[in-house]
Amino acid sequence: MFRTRPRLVVDVQNGLPFASSLVTRRPVVVLVHHVHREQWPIVFGRIGGAIGWWIESVVAPRLYRRSRYVTVSTATAEELVGLGIDADRLSVVGNGVEQPPPVGSARSVDPHLVVLGRLVPHKRVEHAIEVVARLRDRWPGLRLSVVGEGWWDAELRARAADLGVSDSVDFTGHVDEQTKHEELARAWVHLCPSIKEGWGLVVTEAGSHRVPTVGYRSAGGLRESVLDGRTGVLVDDLDEMVAAVDGLLADENRRLAMGEAAARHAAAFSWPASIEGFARVLASAVREDGPAGPGSAPGAVVEDVDRLVGGLDAVVRVERRLDAGNGGDADHGTSAEGDEHGDQGLHAGTRFRGGRRRGVTLEGNLVIHNTDPVTIAAQQA
Structure with a gap:
């Protein structure tokens, strides 16, 4: 980060924060897929789980108290508001889904x-x-x-x-x-x-x-x-x-x-629409932050973010072709869901293979992205 001097930082908080807001003066957008209240004690036991939950629920909101958040569902948004995140700093951008490939299998005869x-x-x-x-x-x-x-x-x-x-x-x-x-x-x-x-x-x-x-x-x-x-x-x-x-x-x-x-x-859900919604959140974060130093005027950064709509869509298409050539992974085949497809839903550093394993009302307005009429109708049903 110190070498690249990014114009904007996307901090993916999978339970534990990266605390990027402490090492940059540039805008930080925090991506949270879900809150890990229930997972902490299951993975790390009572004491370790309590420490992890304290970090996620108390420390992280303070670290990112000036940052914009983006999440994938209103359910997670409501939980984040319950942790003290201002509703006006929250945006919801739903996950997309790829079109399924042609299959040779028919529905099973037996249940x-x-x-x-x-x-x-x-x-x-x-x-x-x-x-x-x-x-x-x-x-x-x-x-x-x-x-x-x-x-x-x-x-x-x-x-x-x-x-x-x-x-x-x-x-x-x-x-x-x-x-x-x-x-x-x-x-x-x-x-x-x-x-x-x-x-x-x-x-x-x-x-x-x-x-x-x-x-x-x-x-x-x-x-x-x-x-x-x-x-x-x-x-x-x-x-x-x-x-x-x-x-x-x-x-x-x-x-x-x-x-x-x-x-x-x-x-009703597509990755191009999700990419566009996410890009708009990044652009909004830059606009709210104002001038970010030499060579980082908001207009220039927003223009860069706008190009993500086409650029990231191309990346998605390339990755799809690579998956088709190299073979996918049922364990990571839905990796777009982020922390839900990490090893434990936490940082990679928390992965372990041995040892003991143990077994709100939302106030304010949320900015809802990726909402075509079909999606809106589905959400209201």
Whole structure:
């Protein structure tokens, strides 16, 4: 930073702040996908979790008290306001979703569930396995595909064995992007039992294959990525999740109607629109900051930011081609969701492979970007 003298800094706060505001006088835009209140004790235990939450909830808001924030859902925005972030410094720019590639797989003949993401405790894949255990007698051909990898893999396999459903649960591990979409195309219902999601990009990915989602209302961002009763079902506990899945498996017409609605909802989100919305937030931060020193007049910086709309769109297209050539990653295939696809949803420095692992009302106005009429209607539904 000292060598490059950036005109503007985007600080991605995945739990722990980078504290960039202490080392630059230039505008800082803080990107937060979701607040980690629930994850801290799960990953670091009671004491470590308390320290982490104190840093995120007390220290970080003070470090960035003059910075503009951008997040991916109003649910996260409300939580940030609860931490003392002024609503007029908050912007919401929704995640986009790429068009799914052509697939050769047809919908499974037998009931098929899928859960997609990293295998870590706070994704609570155990709940999906429990759903299979409770419904297998009613649906003898029921299967679950667990798509992804992570350090909680062994515990999940052990849980499936304990429940006697190992033969009904397929752990695919790391798969490429095409295989991920093939798995989604085969599924009847997508499960998202995560304890917290900033948005839930896997929901829109599943939706693009006409697959409805059952997830937890308390997860935050799922209240926006899942239109309850229209593109999927939001529930409050495991018992309700089992009942919701059972109901969708039994009612084909309802399930198919939700799948069609999920596809329409997913189509309302695109990366070019998200890029444009994010670029406007950066431009706004520069305008609010005023002159930033020699060679950094606001007009010049805003012009640079405006060029991001086309430039970053080109980057997205190039990365898509590279993914197609090199093979994607189901564990990172939805990496646009940022911290939700890091190793622990925190900084890379917090990753570990061994050792012990443990198991508001929004006031003010938010600037909502990436809102075409379809998206606005969906959010108001």
